[in-house]
Every structure is written in C-alpha cells, then in structure tokens.
Amino acid sequence: MRLVKGGRVVEDRFVRVLDEAPVPDGVPVIVPAARLLADAAELVRREAPTGVLWPNDRRIAELAPHLDRLALVALVFPHFKDGRAYSQARQLRERYCFGGELRATGHVLRDQFLFMQRAGFDCFEVKKDADAEAFIEATRRFSVFYQPTADGRTVALRARLARAIAPRRERAPAR
C-alpha cells in the first residue's frame, strides 16, 4: 500500500487506532466510527489531529456534528465495485463543506482515481505501487467533464455557455 496525496507518494503521518486500543497522545490518529461516537468528548481535548474511519453503510448525517473537530475522514471501498463512498464523499464536501483530508481506503485502483478526485477525495491509500506512480497520468486522462462537483473543474455545459459569446469552433459532424 502507498499513500498518495497532492499527486505524490507521501508518508502516512496518521496512526490507526484499533477498536479497544488506547489513543496515543501527540500523534495524529484515525479512530473507528464507533470509537468516535462513544468517546467524542474525550477526543476533542486531544492536541494532535484526529481522524475517523467511516464505514460505507452509515449515514454521513450521523458524522456531521463531529466534522469541525476532525482533521481527516477516511472512507472505505471494500471492493472497487462498491461505490457507496463516492456519495458519502460528495455529501461531505458539498453538503457539509468538510474541508479536512478526505481519504480513500480499501480497494483503491488507478482506474478510480479520477472519479474519486472528482467526488472530493484528496488522499488515496493505493493498493498497487504501479498505480500510485501513475497517479498524475490517471487523473489527467480526461480534460472534459459533464458533471458539476465541488472539485473545481470546468464542466462542459458551462464552458459551452462561455463559448456562446466567443466564435464557435466545431469538429466536422458525422453527416
């Protein structure tokens, strides 16, 4: 597994805390959802950043009250064909305006990077080394996007309206 952030392979500064284990002081940690909900009051008092690993079958609404105290939310792809976390990511970014690190974990492969990035993920626990190295290439594969999301990319519908003022370029249509 390699961690990709900002397009580069980086060290993971967060430590995973398992269900019952004590939470170490002074280091960034990722705690399971149940732990966050149970020990919320205690976890806020920590100095170092806290993150949560949020399963893909729990509503984001449940997590929402804790978001402003969290530095990171890690969402889960148990298999890459299970796409629930894409919806969770968009809700976090677009509805709840979560500005912390949004991490994709689990079965994370090259062919999903762009979808994930568009949904709001900015950090990726990548399964295969070769995929991690191909991150930049994979996320630049497309230059045209149809769906508006919070990723800041220009969407074709908008670009067309902007073009309506400028002269129209057109490819030869299939007659």
Next chain:
Amino acid sequence: MYRYDEFDQQLIDERVAEFRDQVRRRLSGELTEDEFKLLRLLNGVYLQLHAYMLRIAIPYGTLSSEQLRMLAHVARRYDKNYGHFTTRQNIQFNWIKLEEIPDTIADLAGAHLHAMQTSGNSIRNITTDHWAGVAPDEIEDPRIWAEILRQWSTLHPEFTFLPRKFKIAITAAKHDRAAVKIHDIGLRLYRNGAGEVGFEVMVGGGLGRTPFVGKTIRPFLPKRDFLSYLEAILRVYNQFGRRDNIYKARIKILVHEIGAESFAKEVEAEWQSIKDGALALDPAVVEEIKSRFRYPVYESLVDEPAELKAALKAEPRFKAWFNNSVSRHKRPGYAIVTLSLKPAGAPPGDCTAEQMDAIADLADRYSGSEIRVGHDQNLVLPHVRQRDLAALWRALDAIGLATPNVGLVSDIIACPGLDYCALANARSIPVAQELTKRFRDLGLAADLGYLHINISGCINACGHHHVGDIGILGVEKNGEEYYQLSLGGRADEHAELGALLGPAMPYAEVADSVEDVVAAYLELRERPAELFAETVKRIGLEPFKERVYAAR
C-alpha cells in the same frame, strides 16, 4: 440528429485512449481478470460463450446514415459481417477480438458513436420513443432531454459503481412507445393543468426475476429540476440499494422493500439540499443542446399525393406493406416507415453489413439521412415523403426489408439466448425462427392484428417476456431446455405483467402451444379489434390453459 461539439468529441477520444490502456494492461497481466472485467463492462465488452461481444450505444435510437455505414464497417472489418439490434437501442457485435476492440471503438468515435456504459453497474444508454421528433402525438422532442441525460450520466464520478445496472427511458407522447414503466426510472414529458411542460417521474419498474411496473414518485417535475432530482434518486439508490445479493440489487427491490412513499421521502430530503445548486438547469443550457440537434428541412407537401394513391391501387403487395409498416408523420405529406428486421426464419434484429449500407443509402435518398432503432428490434426511416413511398418499398423489398409484419405475430422480440449468451438456460433464436415460419401467412397475421411474442433465454428477461402478449421464458429442467408461457403482458401506458399459463414444456412443444393459444384467441375474442391482452383480461387464463394442456 445531435451533432457532437468539440467537448463531446474530446471526451470520447479520451475514453478510447483510456480503454486502450486498460486493454494493454490486461494483456500484459498488470490487471487481473477480475479487475479488468469491471472495466471492460463499463465499455460494453462482455465475454460470451464463444467470444467477446461488444455492445454499442445508439443514444435515443437515432443514427445518421454515416453512423450506420460505420456500423457496417465494424461488422465487416471486426466481426462476421452482421450486427444484432437489441431491445434497448443498442447494437451488439458477437465475434469481436479483445485486441481489436480499441481500434474498433476508435473507428466508432470518428462517427460520434461509443460503447460507454452499455453494460456494467452504471447508468445505461438512455432510451426513448423511436418516433421522437416526428410522432404526431408528442408534445416536444424527448431526445433533447435524453441527450442532457446522456451527458450527465457519462463517466459520472458518483454513479459509475452502482449496486446494479440502471436504465432510464423517456417518452413525450400520449402513446408510450418507450416502455418507460418497465425502467429503473421512467420519465413522461407532458403538459400539466397549469399549462407547464414537465416530467412525471416513475421509479422501480423492471423485468428480470422480480418484475415490477414503475411507481410514480413525483407527478410533476419542472424542467429546471430535471437533473438535480435524478441525481437525488441515484444518490439514494447508490447508498441504500442492496449489494449483498445480485438478484436484489436493482432499484425496484429497494423501492419495494422500503415502499415507494419512504423512498420518495428519502429522495425529497436529498433533493432539497441540491436542487438550487449547479445542477439546476438554466434554459440557456437546454437551448444550447437543442441547437445541436439537426432536423430535416421539410417541404410543404400534402397528404396522400397522387403518386401514392396510384401505387396503392396498382400494387396489392405495396398496399399490404403500406397498411402495416407506414405510420402518420407530424408533417403533412410525410410518413414514418418501419423496416421489419423479422423476415420469416431469420434471427430477430440481425442485420448484415450489406443491408446496413443499403439502408444508409435509402436514408440519404428518402429520409433526410436519418435512421431510428426501436426497442422492438426494427429500424425506422423517420422522414419519408409520401410520394416516395412506392419507390422506397420496391428498394426495401429487393433487399428483404419489406416484410409487412410490423407489430404482428411474427414481429418477435427475442434475446440472443443459448446461441450466444453465457447466462442462458435455453435457446431463444431458434424458437423465434420456428414461430416466424409457423406464422408466415401474412393474411392470418393481419387478421390477428397487434400481437407481440417476446422470448427470453433466462430469467434476466432481456427479451422482455413479461410484457409480451405471449411471453416465452427459457428455463432448465434436468439439464434440458424447457419453456414457460405467460399471457397478457404489455409495456405501453397500460403496462401489465403477463401471467404464467402453466407448467413448463419441452422445446418441441413450444411452437404448437403458441399456435393453440393464438387459435384460442381468434375464437374467443369479442370482436377483431379486441386486443390479445384485453381478451386475456376479460376471460382469464383458463380457456387458454385448456387448449394448451388438454392436448398434451
């Protein structure tokens, strides 16, 4: 016709490059078959019994003559010289080599065609009325909205890994020719009491193992909210649709399990949070898309010109075809012509490269260079001048595309079945072939009137057997092909699921049994205009059961 602009073209070109890279990684072993499977499915590539199959989208069923020639080229260059039109406005090529698929889709991209999301657990090709834009009974062209959906759903960053496939259909006419009630989302464009045009939104329709007719969750949706509301539906489905059991993963099961009302509530809550966001449709955006649709320049003509009248008098075969295959156009002096891909004894929906080229030429000559593909696996020439009908008929007759059986008993819808499909229990095509032979008497067919036989080779119901007047379903019994008959289904605005007639029967008895059912209908209908489904509704299954099972 929608013409791509530079954005649309750029996107499919980039998609071709991506898929080329995915195939390369599979062939080099970087991708496992399991990983590659999902990726190839997102590009319409199935592994069938004997070879790979490539399914190409024909968005909202509209093709230019140039595009049809491209499909002919693909049939010739990469396949065995023919293609198969499906019930969902797609075409399938059954003998494609994996290594050649990147080149195939690159060729297709040059003609504004693609195979994106024609399979996999994604939003599939958006289908609509094959008479869109020319039907006298429609309120506006639904293809504008289908194209808006095509773009919105293409490589959607949130909805590409859904619990299961997702099918959307739109109709804008009084008579529903798009079967919207048997889709995951069905949309009906209509004018409400206040004079505004918007959508009735139905969800949870579908066939397969657990068939349902869709339920209305929003009686009227303004156009502005078209995309945001659909996004809300998909978001609810993506999160809560079942993923533990492939047979329970379609949205219809979710809607059924939690109830249409609570489903609608979930959607409403989600929608409220996004409806005024970036997806709210600006009329200028809709206009932009609309402006890229090209319509023929119609001449001002009159209905029933002298040439047509004379030909009808002179040529009884032409007259029979005219009565069967020609429909009213919204413009005077024009007609909509259906080309039957169901000649006696042939697999339904198959079309050779030569036929495709010939149809493309005829479309150039007689139909504003446009062709339509219907969900009944027939083709349509949508803009034919009535005065050209006789000449067109002669040309079609010469290439075997003028069988006057459109909508009749031998216009059979059938899935590929055990001849191609890895999931099949039984063959579909030979059953269809045998039945078209039994019912080749066009006089009898015309007397029977509108009557559809639908055949599926397994419970997945690709042949839509639940909504055929007579549905035939292949099942397996002790390793042998058996078939179940069901009666009285229909897919239009009165959508209804057929009822099972009785125990399954072996292959050899199917055609005889269907003949018995048809004979019973002829005897028992109240009047010739009583439709098959209406007769079944009135008298029930018993009289049919007696005929079929008493004899055996």
